Amino acid sequence: MGRNVDPTPGPAHRPTAAVFAAFAGFTAIAGINAVAVKISNEGLAPFWGATLRFGLAGFLFAWWAVAFRLPFPRGRALVGAALYGTIGFGLSYAFAYWSLLGITAGLLSVLVATVPLLTILLASVHGLEHVRRRHVLGGGLAASGIALMVARGVGLDVSVPHFLAALLMPVAIAESTVLLKKFPRAHPVPTNAVAMAIGSTLLFLASLVAGETHVLPAGVRVTSAYLYLVFAGSIAMFTLFLFVLNRWTASAVSYQAVLSPIVTIFVASQLVGEGVTWPFVVGAAIVLAAVYVGAVRPAQPTATPAAVEEGRSGGSTTGAQEP
Numbered sequence: 001m002g003r004n005v006d007p008t009p010g011p012a013h014r015p016t017a018a019v020f021a022a023f024a025g026f027t028a029i030a031g032i033n034a035v036a037v038k039i040s041n042e043g044l045a046p047f048w049g050a051t052l053r054f055g056l057a058g059f060l061f062a063w064w065a066v067a068f069r070l071p072f073p074r075g076r077a078l079v080g081a082a083l084y085g086t087i088g089f090g091l092s093y094a095f096a097y098w099s100l101l102g103i104t105a106g107l108l109s110v111l112v113a114t115v116p117l118l119t120i121l122l123a124s125v126h127g128l129e130h131v132r133r134r135h136v137l138g139g140g141l142a143a144s145g146i147a148l149m150v151a152r153g154v155g156l157d158v159s160v161p162h163f164l165a166a167l168l169m170p171v172a173i174a175e176s177t178v179l180l181k182k183f184p185r186a187h188p189v190p191t192n193a194v195a196m197a198i199g200s201t202l203l204f205l206a207s208l209v210a211g212e213t214h215v216l217p218a219g220v221r222v223t224s225a226y227l228y229l230v231f232a233g234s235i236a237m238f239t240l241f242l243f244v245l246n247r248w249t250a251s252a253v254s255y256q257a258v259l260s261p262i263v264t265i266f267v268a269s270q271l272v273g274e275g276v277t278w279p280f281v282v283g284a285a286i287v288l289a290a291v292y293v294g295a296v297r298p299a300q301p302t303a304t305p306a307a308v309e310e311g312r313s314g315g316s317t318t319g320a321q322e323p
Contacts, residue, residue, distance in 0.1 A: 019247045026240035027256045031263025033233045034105035034112070036225040037097055038272055043222030045212035046097035051203040052217070052226065054089055057234035058196030065190035073186035073194060080183025081194040088176030089199025094206055095169040102162025104274045107149060109264035110284045111166050113257045114142050117294040118174035126178055138294015145286030148279055188242060196234075258288040 015023070040049045065072065073081045099108060117138050123129040207214070217223040245253050261284060268274040 015244075015248050019244055022240045022243045023248070023253070023256070026237045026244065027259050028263055029232050029237040029240070030256060031109065031260035032267050033229065033237075034096075034100070034109045034264050035267045035271055036228045036233060038100045038105045038268070039221060039225035040217075040229060041097065041100055043218055044215070044226070045207065045210070046101060047094060047203050047207035047210055048212045048214055049226070050093045050097045051200050051207055053200075053229045053234065054093070054196045054203065055200040056230050058193055058200055060230075060235055061189055061193035061196060065187070065193050068189075070187045070190050072190040073184075075184070077184040077186040077191075078194065080180050081186065081191045082198055083183075084176050084180045084191070085195030085198030086176075086202060087172050087179065089195055090202030090206075092169050092172035092176065093199065094203060095165040095172060099162045099166035099169065102159030103166050105268040105272065106261070106265040106274055106276070106280070106284070107158075107163075108166050108169070109261040110149065110287050111146065112170050112173070113261050113288060113291050115170045115173050115177075116257050117142060117291050118170055119177055120294070122171075122174050122178045123181075126182065128178065128181065134297070135294045138290045138292075141290030141293065142287050145283045145288075145290060147283075148286065149283030188238075192238065258291050261288065 037049070040053075044052065064070070072078075096108065096112075117135065120129055120135050121131060121139065124131040124135075217226040241253075265274075265276060265284065269276055
């Protein structure tokens, strides 16, 4: 799969029923993840629960890589995988698991939906992309929606430290993704094995510093949530994501960011009794609209004579750019 993606799917890019099913699958799994973490926190200390999750998932990815003789990253690619694991798994999931002790799963899922927009903004900081008008508009809309949700939608009893941790999670995810793009590409399965090994080690150290109790999952509810997070929330979701990404455009796949929070809010209301107020619904809708405007909505193509001539001669394109 090359770096360049045609933003306008033609007949060759038209998704099959299997692709649609896989897209629906990983979107639903992503939406349930925050609720499963909330339930996992009922029986497992947050950092320790994340350690167990990514420790086992990383081991399974490593087994996958060894069994199929997939090459592990080396040199600068290994450095990239290590940074990805440190920030993308160590920091981001430390923020996620701990934040859910003081905020709702629905609120966290809406904040995580800002990852595509934050990725664009951080990519501009690293000199990989340019910030455009729609990105600024999307950022402003997202901030307004989040403010409405916190001030009116989930009440004034939101824990400020836990909310700040929730804000840092999507920043860490976006930063880890951008940094990974600055290093040579490696096979995703061994890359995730390395990243999760590093991430779970850092999470375990955080658990030791926090003085958490280290126990295994107990009870049907907590054990089921833990096993879901390992096999569905990590292994299956990653596999389905790659299946879809290899068969559909990146812009289409990014719609998952605005769909999975809807799943989270519904499931959270059923499984953990999280109330849904109208201000929360309005604020969440504003945030999801901001992500669509700022990051998901396809840019309008700009065709110049030189670009048309290059396309006719077989030149490579990096996708349409907005004025």
